[in-house]
Amino acid sequence: MFTLDVYFHHKFDHEFEGSPPPALSFVVCSLPRSGSSLLCDVLANTELAGAPSEYFDANQMDEFRRAWRVTTFEQYVEALIAKKTSPNGVFGVKAHYHQLFDSFPGGDVSELFPNLHHVYITRADHVRQAVSFARATQTERWSSLQEATATQAVYSAAEIASLIEWIEREEVAWERYLAESRAPVLRVVYEDLVADIEGTVVQVMRFLEIDLPPAFTVPAPTLDRQADHLTEDWVARYRAEEQRV
Amino acid sequence: MSGSGVDRVGVEDLLEEARRGLDRVSPAKAQAAAEDGALLIDIRSESQRGRDGEVPGAHVVARNVLEWRLDPASGDRDPALARRDRRVILMCDEGYQSSLAAATLKRFDLDATDVEGGFQAWRAAGLPVILR
Numbered sequence A: 001m002f003t004l005d006v007y008f009h010h011k012f013d014h015e016f017e018g019s020p021p022p023a024l025s026f027v028v029c030s031l032p033r034s035g036s037s038l039l040c041d042v043l044a045n046t047e048l049a050g051a052p053s054e055y056f057d058a059n060q061m062d063e064f065r066r067a068w069r070v071t072t073f074e075q076y077v078e079a080l081i082a083k084k085t086s087p088n089g090v091f092g093v094k095a096h097y098h099q100l101f102d103s104f105p106g107g108d109v110s111e112l113f114p115n116l117h118h119v120y121i122t123r124a125d126h127v128r129q130a131v132s133f134a135r136a137t138q139t140e141r142w143s144s145l146q147e148a149t150a151t152q153a154v155y156s157a158a159e160i161a162s163l164i165e166w167i168e169r170e171e172v173a174w175e176r177y178l179a180e181s182r183a184p185v186l187r188v189v190y191e192d193l194v195a196d197i198e199g200t201v202v203q204v205m206r207f208l209e210i211d212l213p214p215a216f217t218v219p220a221p222t223l224d225r226q227a228d229h230l231t232e233d234w235v236a237r238y239r240a241e242e243q244r245v
Numbered sequence B: 001m002s003g004s005g006v007d008r009v010g011v012e013d014l015l016e017e018a019r020r021g022l023d024r025v026s027p028a029k030a031q032a033a034a035e036d037g038a039l040l041i042d043i044r045s046e047s048q049r050g051r052d053g054e055v056p057g058a059h060v061v062a063r064n065v066l067e068w069r070l071d072p073a074s075g076d077r078d079p080a081l082a083r084r085d086r087r088v089i090l091m092c093d094e095g096y097q098s099s100l101a102a103a104t105l106k107r108f109d110l111d112a113t114d115v116e117g118g119f120q121a122w123r124a125a126g127l128p129v130i131l132r
Helices: A036-045 A058-068 A073-084 A097-103 A126-139 A157-180 A190-195 A197-207 A229-244 B011-020 B027-035 B046-052 B063-070 B097-106 B118-124
Strands: A024-030 A090-096 A116-122 A185-189 B039-042 B087-091 B111-114
Touching: A024 A036, A024 A097, A024 A157, A036 A090, A036 A116, A036 A190, A036 A197, A058 A073, A058 B046, A073 A090, A090 A097, A097 A157, A097 B063, A116 A157, A116 A190, A116 A197, A126 A157, A126 A229, A157 A229, A185 A190, A185 A197, A190 A197, B011 B097, B027 B039, B027 B087, B027 B118, B046 B118, B063 B097, B087 B097, B087 B118, B097 B111
Parallel strands: A024 A090, A024 A116, A116 A185, B039 B087, B087 B111
Antiparallel strands: none
C-alpha cells in the first residue's frame, strides 16, 4: 500500500476560530508507544485543553502547511497557535524529543509558547514499550484507527533490545531538557494513565490550571488498545530469553 | 597530490564514485519499491516541497539530520527509518545530492540507493504529487 499512513489523529478536527491568544501553553513531552496519543486524544476531546498533536513532525507540518496555506515556519507556528488554542486560552502540542529540537534550536519554546508547562509521559515497562514499537515500525500501523496491513511482524530480540536502549537514551535526553527548563513539569506514567484515564486526565488539567465546569466529565477515548496475544507472546519470550542471558 | 599535501577531488569525482556503488532506480521503480515496503525518503528542502509539491508516501527527513536519523547505530536515529531490513530510497530535487547521501548511508550497511533525476523526474513521469 503506497500511503504514508503516519499517525495523524486529530489532524484537522479540533480547530478553533476566534480564540484569544494562549494564556497557558503546554508540551506533552513524549516517546513513541508511551500512551501520549491516548492522553492527547482525551485532552483534545475535552475541548478545554487545546488540541495537542505532533505538529512538529515533518510530514505532518507539510499537511498542515497545505491545509492552512502557509509557507514559512513562522507563518506555520502563527497559524498553529491561532487554530489550536481552545476558547479558554489553552494551547498544547505533543512532541517527541527530536521533533522539538529539529524545529527549535536548543528546544526552547518558552518565548513562543506563553506560560509554558510540560507534561512528560513515560512508560514504566520498557520491554512492552519496545515490543509495541517494534511491531509498529515493522507493520507501519501506529494506531488502532489505521487499517491492519498485510505485513507480518517478525520477532527479533536484538531489535527489542535496541529499542529499549533507544527509549532509555531518549528519556535521558528529555530529563536533561526538563532539568534545564524552568517550566513546571507534571510526570505521567502510561501504566497509571490506562489504569485510571479519568483521574489522570483530571490531574493533568488541574496541573494546567484549567477551570473545570461543575458538570465536567472526562470524555471516553476514541483510540483502542493495540496490544494483543502477539504482544504478550513477544514480551514473555523476550523476558525468558533475557533471564537466560 | 595538491600543494597542501591533500588529495583533492572535485564534486564530479565524488558523484561518480558514489554512483559506482549504487543500484539507482527510476521514479517508476522507486514507486513500485515503496509499494513493496521500501522506505522512500524525501530530502528536498521545505521550500522545494512547498514550491513543487509533496510525494505521497515519502518520509520527509531534513538533509542536515539525515545521517543521524538513518544510522542504525546512532543514538539520534529514528527507529522507524534506520532499518537494515528495508530498502532505503532517497529522493532529492534532481538526483545529485541524493546520490552522495545514499553512498554515505550504504557505509552504515543500509540497503540504500536514490532516484534517478530526483523529484523533477518523478513529476515528469506523471507520478503522484500533492500540490499545496
